[in-house]
Structures are given as structure tokens and as C-alpha cells.
Amino acid sequence: MISRLYGPKAWIVLACCAAVVFVVFPVLNLVVPEGNPLHVTAFGVTLGGKIMCYMIVAVAMDLVWGYAGILSLGHGLFFALGGYAFGMYLMRQIHADGQYHVDMPDFMVFLDWKSFPWHWTWSEHFLWAVFLVVAVPGLLAFVFGYFAFRSRVKGVYFSIITQALTYAAMLLFFRNATGFGGNNGFTDFKRILEVPITTPQMRMALFTITGATLIATLLLGRFLVTSKFGRVLAAIRDAEARVMSCGYDTLWYKLFVWVLSAVLCGIAGALYVPQVGIINPSEMSPANSIEIAIWTAVGGRGTLVGPIIGTGLVNGAKSVFTVAWPEYWLYVLGLIFILVTLFLPDGVVGLAKRWRKA
Amino acid sequence: MLRWMLIALLIALCAPGAARALDAATVGKLATGDGDERAAAVAALVASGDPRALEVLKALSDGEMQTAGNRVLIVKDDKAVDAASGEAVTPLPESRDDVIVNNRLRGELDRAKAGLRLMSHDREVRRAAVKELEGGADDDMRPLVKQALAAETDPDIRASLALVSAQLDLKSTDKAARIAAVKLLAGSSSSAVKTTLIPLADKAEPDAEVRAQAKEALKLIESRLARAQMVGLAFSGVSLGSILLLAALGLAITYGLMGVINMAHGELIMIGAYTTYVVQNLFRAHAPGAFDWYLAMAVPASFCVSALVGMALERSVIRWLYGRPLETLLATWGISLMLIQGVRTIFGAQNVQVENPAFMSGGIEILADVVLPYSRIVIIGFAAVVLLGMGLMLARTRLGLFVRGVTQNRAMAACVGVPTARVDTWAFGLGSGLAGLAGCALSQIGNVGPDLGQSYIIDSFMVVVLGGVGQLAGTVYAALGLGFANKLLEDWSGAVLAKIAVLVFIIVFIQKRPQGMFALKGRAVES
Numbered sequence: 001m002i003s004r005l006y007g008p009k010a011w012i013v014l015a016c017c018a019a020v021v022f023v024v025f026p027v028l029n030l031v032v033p034e035g036n037p038l039h040v041t042a043f044g045v046t047l048g049g050k051i052m053c054y055m056i057v058a059v060a061m062d063l064v065w066g067y068a069g070i071l072s073l074g075h076g077l078f079f080a081l082g083g084y085a086f087g088m089y090l091m092r093q094i095h096a097d098g099q100y101h102v103d104m105p106d107f108m109v110f111l112d113w114k115s116f117p118w119h120w121t122w123s124e125h126f127l128w129a130v131f132l133v134v135a136v137p138g139l140l141a142f143v144f145g146y147f148a149f150r151s152r153v154k155g156v157y158f159s160i161i162t163q164a165l166t167y168a169a170m171l172l173f174f175r176n177a178t179g180f181g182g183n184n185g186f187t188d189f190k191r192i193l194e195v196p197i198t199t200p201q202m203r204m205a206l207f208t209i210t211g212a213t214l215i216a217t218l219l220l221g222r223f224l225v226t227s228k229f230g231r232v233l234a235a236i237r238d239a240e241a242r243v244m245s246c247g248y249d250t251l252w253y254k255l256f257v258w259v260l261s262a263v264l265c266g267i268a269g270a271l272y273v274p275q276v277g278i279i280n281p282s283e284m285s286p287a288n289s290i291e292i293a294i295w296t297a298v299g300g301r302g303t304l305v306g307p308i309i310g311t312g313l314v315n316g317a318k319s320v321f322t323v324a325w326p327e328y329w330l331y332v333l334g335l336i337f338i339l340v341t342l343f344l345p346d347g348v349v350g351l352a353k354r355w356r357k358a
Numbered sequence: 359m360l361r362w363m364l365i366a367l368l369i370a371l372c373a374p375g376a377a378r379a380l381d382a383a384t385v386g387k388l389a390t391g392d393g394d395e396r397a398a399a400v401a402a403l404v405a406s407g408d409p410r411a412l413e414v415l416k417a418l419s420d421g422e423m424q425t426a427g428n429r430v431l432i433v434k435d436d437k438a439v440d441a442a443s444g445e446a447v448t449p450l451p452e453s454r455d456d457v458i459v460n461n462r463l464r465g466e467l468d469r470a471k472a473g474l475r476l477m478s479h480d481r482e483v484r485r486a487a488v489k490e491l492e493g494g495a496d497d498d499m500r501p502l503v504k505q506a507l508a509a510e511t512d513p514d515i516r517a518s519l520a521l522v523s524a525q526l527d528l529k530s531t532d533k534a535a536r537i538a539a540v541k542l543l544a545g546s547s548s549s550a551v552k553t554t555l556i557p558l559a560d561k562a563e564p565d566a567e568v569r570a571q572a573k574e575a576l577k578l579i580e581s582r583l584a585r586a587q588m589v590g591l592a593f594s595g596v597s598l599g600s601i602l603l604l605a606a607l608g609l610a611i612t613y614g615l616m617g618v619i620n621m622a623h624g625e626l627i628m629i630g631a632y633t634t635y636v637v638q639n640l641f642r643a644h645a646p647g648a649f650d651w652y653l654a655m656a657v658p659a660s661f662c663v664s665a666l667v668g669m670a671l672e673r674s675v676i677r678w679l680y681g682r683p684l685e686t687l688l689a690t691w692g693i694s695l696m697l698i699q700g701v702r703t704i705f706g707a708q709n710v711q712v713e714n715p716a717f718m719s720g721g722i723e724i725l726a727d728v729v730l731p732y733s734r735i736v737i738i739g740f741a742a743v744v745l746l747g748m749g750l751m752l753a754r755t756r757l758g759l760f761v762r763g764v765t766q767n768r769a770m771a772a773c774v775g776v777p778t779a780r781v782d783t784w785a786f787g788l789g790s791g792l793a794g795l796a797g798c799a800l801s802q803i804g805n806v807g808p809d810l811g812q813s814y815i816i817d818s819f820m821v822v823v824l825g826g827v828g829q830l831a832g833t834v835y836a837a838l839g840l841g842f843a844n845k846l847l848e849d850w851s852g853a854v855l856a857k858i859a860v861l862v863f864i865i866v867f868i869q870k871r872p873q874g875m876f877a878l879k880g881r882a883v884e885s
Contacts, residue, residue, distance in 0.1 A: 071684045147869040156619050156683040157872065160819050161865055167816050168861035171854050286816065290621075290691050297688060330699035337692020341685040342678055 005222045014215070021052075021211030026204050042203060046275055049207040051315045052214050053272040058295040058307035059217050060264035065293065066302035067225055068257050069237030070154070074162030075265050076289035077169050078137035082266025083273040083283065084173075085136050087186040088120060089129030090197075090274060094190045106188075107181040117179040126193055133270040134263050141262030142255065149254050154240075163286050170284035185280025186273070197274060210271045214308075217264055221304045224257070233257060234302075294333075297340050300347025309348055380410060382430075382442040388414070389423060389430045389441070389457045397466050404470045412474045414441050419459060419467045426451035476506040481515070488518045492550060500526045521546055525554050536568050544575035547582040555579070590728040591845055597734040599841025600741035603834060604799050605814045606821035607748060608792030610833040613822055615765045616785055618676055619687040622694035623818065624811025626790045629667055630660035630797025631806045632701060635710050650715040653798075660798040661791040667697075668790020672783050680782075694811070701808045709807035718802060737799045744795055749830060751788070761785045820864050826873055 028040040122128040176182035299310025321329040388399035403411040430441040438447040475487035527539035558572035634656040641652035721731035752758035763771040825832030847856035
């Protein structure tokens with residue numbers, strides 16, 4: 001089982017990465033004093049946590065795009081839904097510490113609502129929030145995917161429809177009446193499970209949980225794609241009609257991986273929100289969802305590790321550019337889109353493989 | 359009330375009064391007197407009938423009046439004019455005090471200004487003044503309105519004034535006057551009149567005959583209003599449909615016929631709009647006299663610029679991605695990002711101003727509340743012409759024949775000598791040029807900014823997808839259908855919900871008919 005997932009060398013690399021996340025980062029952040037050149041700042045921890053959330057999304061994207069050939073332009077929606085689901089709980093945890101000192105989110109007081117709308121029922125319970133994080137994106141993906149795959153909507157058609165879905169959801173969440181804070185979304189979180197959210201310990205806890213989730217996602221993905229299930233998926237990607245002729249009901253294969261991918265995105269979103277401290281409808285903008293695809297493409301589709309590397313590269317570049325030369329970032333991003341599709345169909349990982357062979 | 363009667367009387371006495379300097383004492387009281395004195399001064403100024411009176415009152419309510427010692431000045435852009443004599447005052451006195459207008463005086467001023475304008479010698483000023491009063495006149499303006507009605511000679515303005523006066527008469531204690539007013543108002547078609555009539559059809563009205571008349575009148579007005587609303591709704595549906603059609607026609611070629619997913623289509627629209635902006639500026643700078651005709655130049659220019667950009671894209675990027683639609687989608691998205699940022703670098707991130715030519719501003723007023731803007735009418739016509747041109751091009755020209763041939767069977771077309779690669783470039787250029795035309799049209803009715811294209815890309819894809827790929831007729835039906843559906847839903851659920859509902863409808867519809875409304879019949883095996 002263990003040897004099926006990765007060879008010994010890869011396991012060692014993975015163990016090193018895990019050590020960085022679970023040991024090096026916490027020590028450098030919490031133990032090494034501020035001012036020491038080795039000290040990792042709070043900003044660094046948050047940025048790292050944020051990018052790891054994106055990496056989870058990219059791996060999820062790779063499962064559907066790289067292995068099943070379904071390009072989703074709606075993964076930003078699942079990500080944001082997970083974020084909103086957990087954000088509701090975070091808003092309830094503010095208690096009466098908001099601007100109006102009422103045990104209700106500020107925007108509701110502002111809108112002069114007297115009671116919570118129906119979809120906020122039980123939102124004060126942590127476990128219910130965790131359930132929603134998984135259930136909401138999963139259910140939406142299931143319903144949408146079931147009908148789309150059943151009527152054999154695929155390829156670009158599917159991509160455009162997922163984009164329209166995301167766009168519609170964004171418009172919906174922008175409305176104040178929807179009950180998710182409209183334009184401003186959720187922010188100003190105070191605590192999780194009654195523990196203050198801004199303490200270094202809490203920040204580090206979220207960081208390590210995100211790291212653990214990322215590693216688990218990677219191993220789960222690896223487990224799936226090396227199984228018989230993964231073989232069928234790849235076959236569907238390459239020649240769906242033939243797979244169907246062989247007697248496989250491709251609907252359920254695609255649906256399973258699609259829903260799993262959406263759920264992973266939801267979990268990533270839920271981890272993202274407390275670290276970044278805000279969630280608003282712009283997370284659902286079509287541009288964000290397409291960017292997820294490019295993280296995956298840069299790293300290399302169908303490799304699982306590739307998307308993680310790609311996410312790191314693109315977001316690292318973004319962090320550098322938006323600070324140093326903000327007006328050039330869109331040029332760079334646009335060029336990445338074009339060059340990767342034209343010259344790097346297998347991404348960075350593919351490039352490395354080619355070099356090793358040569 | 360008494361004061362206004364007095365004013366009306368005074369106006370009647372000296373309405374055609376010759377222009378002369380205003381009484382300095384009156385102007386002085388206006389600026390520095392106590393509450394009653396100032397009100398009296400306003401009344402006196404109105405009574406003078408001097409055209410400069412309006413100027414002075416306007417300056418006062420706009421906060422441009424200042425005092426320097428005993429002199430009252432109107433100060434604008436650091437230039438002072440004596441309020442009473444109208445002579446320029448130089449140099450500007452050093453110490454000046456602002457004249458404060460309180461709420462009471464402001465109310466007096468507004469009414470006085472309206473009254474003065476009702477009596478103006480300029481027909482357009484009178485028309486505008488009456489228009490303002492149509493929304494509902496104050497009871498104390500009644501003598502003024504009656505006065506103006508008696509003096510008015512223009513039949514149009516007279517009719518409007520009669521309506522205003524009838525609205526005032528509704529509150530009269532005389533039953534006959536009320537009935538006459540109701541009868542007159544029954545011919546109106548404005549919702550403001552409807553609101554004023556409602557109380558008379560109610561139990562609050564003591565007289566049964568008036569009530570019956572009012573109910574009758576209300577019914578007439580309501581049916582007229584409903585009809586006007588239907589016309590307005592149909593018009594805005596067609597208008598939105600024509601805009602969607604323009605935005606989607608280019609996509610119908612590049613995506614529908616060639617199968618290229620061009621996510622930069624919206625940016626080609628944006629480039630067309632910016633080309634229009636540039637042409638407009640050139641005309642303004644070099645040929646201001648011919649400014650009204652700049653569109654004649656902007657239409658071909660926007661077509662050409664967008665077409666050239668499109669052809670360059672096809673040659674440099676898209677060509678290498680034929681047959682890989684998902685990659686095309688990503689690459690063209692990258693192109694769109696660079697185009698947006700490029701426009702930001704050249705023109706700045708702010709929206710730019712594109713001005714309508716004179717003949718496109720204004721509109722046909724079919725009723726008080728329903729105006730059909732000329733710009734929209736022109737765009738509907740433009741969309742029809744573009745559609746016709748494109749239909750002819752595809753059906754009758756050699757290029758059209760080639761495009762259809764390559765679409766139906768690329769290999770066979772190549773075998774009989776069609777230069778398929780060049781046809782691809784031309785077809786893509788044509789689709790991009792159509793996007794440019796859409797941009798030129800959009801610049802006339804909305805903001806022009808770097809993000810212009812982003813707001814149309816999803817809509818235009820929806821139109822093409824709904825209409826069915828490879829189908830021009832489908833695109834037309836889908837655009838008009840979506841336009842109507844959007845406007846109808848908007849009417850009872852608001853713009854955002856309508857948009858969401860339409861998107862969800864399309865998503866559901868695609869599940870049912872994945873090939874769109876007008877799928878090509880055939881048994882093509884999926885590749």
C-alpha cells in the first residue's frame with residue numbers, strides 16, 4: 001500500500017516537507033525571538049497558510065481536470081462556499097464584541113434584522129459548521145454534476161456552464177438580502193471555539209492543520225489515481241465513448257471525483273477564511289476560478305505534485321510582483337497563461353521529466 | 359397664500375416690464391434683513407418682472423451671494439458683480455461675508471424661481487417650469503398658475519398648465535370645479551396625476567358624483583399607463599436583445615462556426631469602444647464642426663482595429679491551439695488579461711467619456727413616464743444592419759462560402775483547394791471585427807472602461823450556447839429571448855435576481871438540450 005503510493009525517495013521528500021511544516025515553521029515562528037534573522041513573521045505564517053489552502057484547491061482541480069479531463073471554472077465557488085459556511089460560525093463567535101455590541105453579526109444589525117434568517121440556524125455550533133463546510137459544496141456539486149454528466153455536457157461546454165454558475169452565485173452573494181453580508185462579506189473575526197483568533201498559537205495551529213490537510217489531500221489523491229478507479233478515470237479522459245462501450249457507467253466515476261474535488265475545495269476555503277480574516281463575494285469572481293486552472297497547468301496536469309509546485313510558483317510570483325511592480329502583474333499572469341498552454345503542456349513537472357530523460 | 363396672490367397681482371401689472379436696475383434697497387434687505395423682510399424682498403423681486411431678478415434669486419440659493427459693507431455682491435469664480443446694478447466690481451473687496459439661506463427662505467426662493475420662470479419670455483424656460491410643476495404643485499402656487507394659464511399663448515404649454523391647474527382644483531371646495539378638474543385630468547396619462555386622483559375616488563370625498571367621475575377617470579388613466587408600460591417593456595427587451603446580439607454575433611462566428619473559445623472576445627469589444635473614444639477625440643481636436651459625424655468614422659475604425667487585433671491573435675497564439683479547446687480557453691483568458699492591463703497602461707484605469715452625437719441624445723416620449731432614447735433606437739437598427747450584412751456575407755460571398763465549407767468539413771475543403779489556414783484567419787478577423795462594432799455601439803449607451811468586456815463575456819457565451827453552436831438564427835432568437843426574459847423578470851424581481859434566474863434557467867436548459875435550441879440535425883459521433 002505504502003509502496004503503491006510513492007517510491008522511497010518520494011516518501012523521504014514528503015517527510016522533509018512535513019517536517020518543515022510541523023517543526024521548522026512553528027519553531028522559527030514561536031521559539032526564535034523577533035528580530036532574529038531566522039524569525040518567521042506572522043505575515044509569513046499567514047501567507048504560507050494561505051498558499052497551502054490554494055495548493056489543496058489545485059490538487060482538487062488536478063483530480064478533475066488532470067485525471068478526468070473535466071475543466072471546471074467553478075472551483076472558486078466551492079472554495080468560497082466552504083469559506084462562507086465556516087465564516088458563519090466565525091461570525092457567531094464574535095458574540096457581542098461587534099460595533100453594535102449585540103449578539104448578532106454587524107451587517108444584520110445594520111440591515112435592522114431582528115432574528116437570524118433560516119440558513120443561519122445552528123450556525124453557532126462548531127460541528128454543524130464543519131458539516132456544512134463539507135455538505136454545501138458537496139451537495140451543490142452533486143446536483144449540478146449529476147444533471148450535467150447525465151446529459152453528457154462536457155468539454156468547453158461544461159467549463160462555460162460552471163463559469164456561469166459561479167457568476168450567478170457571485171451576483172447572489174453580492175445582494176444584501178441573501179444574508180451573507182453583501183459586498184463586505186464576513187470579516188473582523190474574534191475567536192474559534194472561544195479561543196482568540198489572533199494569538200500566535202492559534203495562527204500556528206491553523207497553519208499546521210492546513211499543512212496536514214494538504215498532505216492528506218495529496219495522499220488521498222495519490223491513493224485514488226493509483227487505484228483501479230484512477231485507471232478508469234484516465235480512460236474516461238482519453239476516450240469516454242470507448243469506456244462506456246466496455247460497460248462502465250462513466251456517470252458515477254465522474255460524479256464521484258467531481259464531488260470529492262468540490263468537497264476538498266470547500267475544506268480549503270474553510271481553512272482559508274480564519275487565516276486571511278475575510279471572505280467576500282469577489283472570491284467567486286470568474287477570474288479567480290480560472291486562475292486555479294493556471295496554477296494546475298503551470299505545475300503540470302495529472303501529476304498531483306505538479307499543481308502544488310505550480311501554486312507555489314504562481315502565488316510566489318504574485319506576492320513579489322504585487323508588492324514591487326503591481327502594474328505589471330497582469331502582464332506576467334497573462335503571459336503565463338499563454339506560454340504554459342503553448343509551450344509547457346505538461347507543466348514544470350513535465351519539463352523536469354524531459355530534462356531527466358535527455 | 360395672501361402673499362402669493364399679491365405677487366401674482368404684481369406680476370400681472372408689470373409682467374412685460376422693461377429691464378432696469380433692481381432696487382438697491384430691496385436687494386439689501388434680501389441679503390441682510392430679518393426673516394419677514396427677506397421674504398418680502400423676494401416677493402418684491404418677483405413682482406419687478408426683471409429678468410435679472412431670477413439671476414439674483416438663483417445666486418442667493420446657490421450660495422454665491424456675499425456682502426461687502428453695504429454692497430451686495432454676486433461672487434462667482436473670484437469675479438464679483440453688484441447684485442442690484444449688475445455692474446462688474448473690481449477689484450474684489452477684501453472682507454466679504456456669505457449670505458446664509460435658511461430653510462424657510464429656501465422654500466420661498468424655490469417657489470419664486472418657479473413663478474418667475476412660468477412668466478419668462480423664453481418658451482423653453484416656461485416649458486421646463488411647467489414640467490417641474492407636473493409632479494405636483496403647492497397649493498399656494500394656485501393664483502400664480504392661474505395667472506400664467508391666462509397669459510400663456512403656446513398651445514402645448516397651455517395644455518400642460520391646464521393639467522397642473524386642474525390638479526390644484528381637485529382640492530377646491532366647489533363641487534363643479536372638482537368635477538371639471540377630474541374630467542380634464544381623465545385625459546392625462548401620468549402616474550403623478552393618478553396619485554392625486556386616488557383620494558377623490560375614495561370615501562374621503564364627500565360627493566358621490568365626484569367619486570364616480572374620479573373612478574371613471576382613474577380607470578382611463580390606468581389602462582393608458584398599462585399600455586405605455588407594455589410598450590416600454592417591449593422596447594427595453596428588444597433593446598437589451600439587440601445589445602446581446604451585437605456582443606454575441608462575433609462569438610457566433612469564432613465559437614459557433616470555428617469552434618474557438620475566445621475568452622478575449624469581451625476585450626475585443628472593449629478595444630472597439632476605445633477606438634470609438636480615440637476617433638471622437640480626433641474629431642474634437644481637428645474637426646469640431648463635423649463632430650456629429652464622428653460615428654461614421656468610428657464604426658469602420660472600430661471594426662478594423664478589433665479585426666486586426668483578432669487576426670494578430672489568431673496568427674500568433676490561437677492557430678497553434680486548434681483542436682485543444684480547453685487550452686484555447688486558458689490562453690485567450692491570458693490574452694484578455696494582457697489586453698485589459700494594456701488598455702489601463704495606455705488610457706488609465708478610469709472610465710473614459712464617449713459623447714453621443716447630437717442626433718442620438720434625447721428620445722421619443724411616448725408618455726410622460728416612458729421615453730424611448732434615440733441612442734437605443736439607433737443601436738437596434740445598427741444591430742439589424744450588422745446582422746443582415748453578416749448573413750449576406752456568409753451566404754453570398756466567396757469568403758462566406760469558404761467559411762461554411764471549412765466549418766462543415768475541413769479536410770474536404772482543403773482537398774478542393776480552399777486555403778483553410780487563411781480562411782481561419784479571415785473568419786477570426788471577421789468575428790473580432792464584429793466585436794469591435796459591438797464595442798462602438800456600447801460606447802454610446804454605457805461606461806467605457808478597461809473592464810467593459812468582462813461584463814459581456816459571460817452573457818455573450820450564454821447567448822451562443824443557448825442558441826446552439828453553428829447557428830446564426832439560433833443566436834438571434836437566443837439574444838432577443840434572453841433580452842425579453844431579463845426585462846420581464848426584472849420587472850417583478852429586480853435586476854440581480856432576474857439575471858440569476860436567467861443564468862440558472864440556461865444552466866438547466868443546457869442539461870435538457872445540450873446542443874442548444876436549434877441543434878443541427880445529424881448523427882455526428884462525438885469525437
